Amino acid sequence: MSAGFLLSFEGSEGCGKSTQIRLLKERLEKSGREVVVLREPGGTEIGESIRHLLQHAKEGHAMTSETELLLFAASRAQIVREKIRPLVASGVFVILDRFLDSTTVYQGHARGLPLDAVNAINRFAIGGTLPQLTLLLDLDVQAAWQRIHATGRELDRMESQPPEFFEKVRQGYLSLAKAEPERFRVVDASQSPEMVHEHIWSLLSA
Secondary structure, eight states: OOOOEEEEEEOOTTSOHHHHHHHHHHHHHHTTOOEEEEESSOSSHHHHHHHHHHHTOGGGGGOOHHHHHHHHHHHHHHHIIIIIHHHHHTTOEEEEESOHHHHIIIIIIITOOOHHHHHHHHHHHHTTOOOSEEEEEEOOHHHHHHHHHHTOSOOOTTTTSOHHHHHHHHHHHHHHHHHOTTTEEEEETTSOHHHHHHHHHHHHHO
16 A cells, blocks of 8 residues: 655645646546645535635624634644545545645734634644645746636625735745745646646656
8 A cells, every 4th residue: 555645735816726736636636646635714514614614604704814814724633534644544535625724824924813823723623634745836826816716706705805905825834844844845837737747747756
């Protein structure tokens, strides 16, 4: 049995995570790996209910930053214990569409909550479960903003934030990547989807 692996994708809205996760899953499965993709928040029945509240429920528009932080942590605590640990232990290659770094960046760097508190809550939620590799899809804020609005669909609560918010998000991610070079790899997301995928594949094959 192949050893399990935990990989997380991070990046601001519009960076192309969904496309790259799909391409990587398909290629890994063709190579014989069992792959499970999980999204955050979500991935469990409890997590999906929390996701709806965070992103789409009308009640969410009155949500404080502190409440937002704790809801993300609650969803994460559930998915770590219900899904991630058992899957990795059974040899599955688990791909996470966001994990703890999103909370550090969005609620800490962008929302302005104390990073000490954010980090402590994150540590409690994950209980020592960290990705072996985190891929940060980095994209200029203006380019990301154009991608989001080009879809023509209704934007969720997070996607509706102003460009200044997403600049804080981008800089927060780059700061994390610099602080944890052993776990993070920064990928230029402005290239074509095919080129980004090949870069990702080379990182995993190294």
